Amino acid sequence: xxxxxxxxxxQDSTTCLYWALREYGKENVSAFGFDYGQxxxxxxxxxxxxxxxxxxxxxxxxxPTVSEMTENALxxxxxxxxxxxxxxxxxxxxxxxxxxxxxxxxxxxAKKRGIKVLVTGVSQADYSGYPDxxxxxxxxxxxxxxxxxDYPFLIETPLMWRDKAxxxxxxxxxxxxxxxxxxxxxCYNGVPxxxxxxxxxxxxxxxxxxxxxxxxxxx
Amino acid sequence: xxxxxxxxxxQDSTTCLYWALREYGKENVSAFGFDYGQxxxxxxxxxxxxxxxxxxxxxxxxxPTVSEMTENALxxxxxxxxxxxxxxxxxxxxxxxxxxxxxxxxxxxAKKRGIKVLVTGVSQADYSGYPDxxxxxxxxxxxxxxxxxDYPFLIETPLMWRDKAxxxxxxxxxxxxxxxxxxxxxCYNGVPxxxxxxxxxxxxxxxxxxxxxxxxxxx
Numbered sequence: 001x002x003x004x005x006x007x008x009x010x011q012d013s014t015t016c017l018y019w020a021l022r023e024y025g026k027e028n029v030s031a032f033g034f035d036y037g038q039x040x041x042x043x044x045x046x047x048x049x050x051x052x053x054x055x056x057x058x059x060x061x062x063x064p065t066v067s068e069m070t071e072n073a074l075x076x077x078x079x080x081x082x083x084x085x086x087x088x089x090x091x092x093x094x095x096x097x098x099x100x101x102x103x104x105x106x107x108x109x110a111k112k113r114g115i116k117v118l119v120t121g122v123s124q125a126d127y128s129g130y131p132d133x134x135x136x137x138x139x140x141x142x143x144x145x146x147x148x149x150d151y152p153f154l155i156e157t158p159l160m161w162r163d164k165a166x167x168x169x170x171x172x173x174x175x176x177x178x179x180x181x182x183x184x185x186x187c188y189n190g191v192p193x194x195x196x197x198x199x200x201x202x203x204x205x206x207x208x209x210x211x212x213x214x215x216x217x218x219x
Numbered sequence: 220x221x222x223x224x225x226x227x228x229x230q231d232s233t234t235c236l237y238w239a240l241r242e243y244g245k246e247n248v249s250a251f252g253f254d255y256g257q258x259x260x261x262x263x264x265x266x267x268x269x270x271x272x273x274x275x276x277x278x279x280x281x282x283p284t285v286s287e288m289t290e291n292a293l294x295x296x297x298x299x300x301x302x303x304x305x306x307x308x309x310x311x312x313x314x315x316x317x318x319x320x321x322x323x324x325x326x327x328x329a330k331k332r333g334i335k336v337l338v339t340g341v342s343q344a345d346y347s348g349y350p351d352x353x354x355x356x357x358x359x360x361x362x363x364x365x366x367x368x369d370y371p372f373l374i375e376t377p378l379m380w381r382d383k384a385x386x387x388x389x390x391x392x393x394x395x396x397x398x399x400x401x402x403x404x405x406c407y408n409g410v411p412x413x414x415x416x417x418x419x420x421x422x423x424x425x426x427x428x429x430x431x432x433x434x435x436x437x438x
Contacts, residue, residue, distance in 0.1 A: 061284065061287075061288065062284070062287075063284055064283065064284075065280065065283075065284065065324065068280075068281075069324060090369075096330065096331075096368055097323050097326065097327045097367060100319075100363065100367045104316050104319050104323065105284065105316075105320075107316065108288050108289060108315045109288065111315065112315075131366065131367060131368065131369035132366075132367040134366065136366055137363065137366040137367050140359065140362045140366050141363050143359050143363075144319065144356065144359040144360050144362075145319070147350065147355055147356040147359050148316060148318065148319045148350060148351040148360070149316055150309075150350035
């Protein structure tokens with residue numbers, strides 16, 4: 001089976017890429033990403049560099065409509081990222097409908113190439129108030145895409161039940177801990193590796209890494 | 220309840236617009252359309268004229284990605300419309316994933332305005348090999364959108380079980396038969412009203428109209 005990884009260049013999707021290489025074999029894996037006006041557009045360069053080094057295909061699709069239609073801090077430079085997320089409402093980095101649009105275009109791309117497996121790094125464990133990261137949404141999307149394109153898709157979500165510490169543990173298990181640490185970009189302010197240390201994405205990443213290190217020491 | 224009609228300017232969606240006016244009241248209805256590079260882009264002018272006359276809002280969203288990503292006769296002027304559709308395979312006017320993308324963007328637009336009802340003119344009765352016109356796909360999409368945007372959408376499909384003759388009968392019932400006959404554009408070659416008489420869309424429209432007239436004479 002051939003698999004298409006939705007790759008952004010961040011920690012989660014890059015870990016999924018290495019997971020897919022293990023599960024499906026390098027000859028069956030390719031990657032697909034989106035330029036949707038994200039403030040950390042630099043992440044795509046990191047995704048490209050990883051794919052170049054691995055020698056796998058990475059296609060970037062431009063998607064101007066998403067940022068045209070939604071007002072959020074992730075695609076609008078005039079809206080500040082709100083660092084005070086407390087779980088009572090979705091954070092202002094939420095891009096409404098983003099994962100459904102990403103998965104739909106990925107499915108269109110995949111079907112043309114005979115690819116049935118779509119791999120995405122969404123996680124319910126650390127879902128941060130994004131409704132389109134929940135398992136029930138992904139399962140419903142799997143059915144909708146298979147019906148709408150009349151093609152038997154399988155959406156794989158290797159991180160669904162892992163918190164950020166467990167995502168780091170998976171990277172170690174896959175033998176790519178240093179690559180994920182150094183060659184991915186998660187930070188909303190576009191700083192690679194450890195990031196700016198200040199935005200919600202960096203906080204989640206470093207909080208997860210500290211948890212991972214604690215877990216390691218306990219073992 | 221407020222309702223958003225997905226309006227293209229063709230027979231089906233324009234009939235749905237008048238249906239929505241009856242069901243939800245003019246003050247609660249607005250319309251939303253897409254410029255996705257369709258060969259019969261003129262249809263949007265007909266949609267706009269109808270909305271202007273009714274005094275309701277019509278927003279056109281540009282959607283370049285759809286035609287960039289799919290190869291089909293509807294959005295690519297270098298591909299001829301195949302008139303020989305026999306039901307054995309989808310016609311070459313199929314735009315993969317189109318209705319899911321349309322409904323997703325419509326849902327994003329609707330939620331921002333407190334609109335829960337989305338009205339679309341898809342029909343399983345005359346589904347012409349388009350998998351994304353089937354009832355089961357629409358029901359699955361309803362669930363997916365409600366989960367993905369965490370908002371209780373209701374997708375209304377007044378034409379789902381009507382063939383083209385019955386769509387004409389609905390227009391008569393709504394008192395807009397002449398408007399639908401004269402002020403809509405269904406033809407793939409961009410000819411309004413009765414159309415070019417030659418493309419699959421015209422064939423289906425005129426075949427339906429003849430059936431409607433026969434049914435009328437029988438009564």
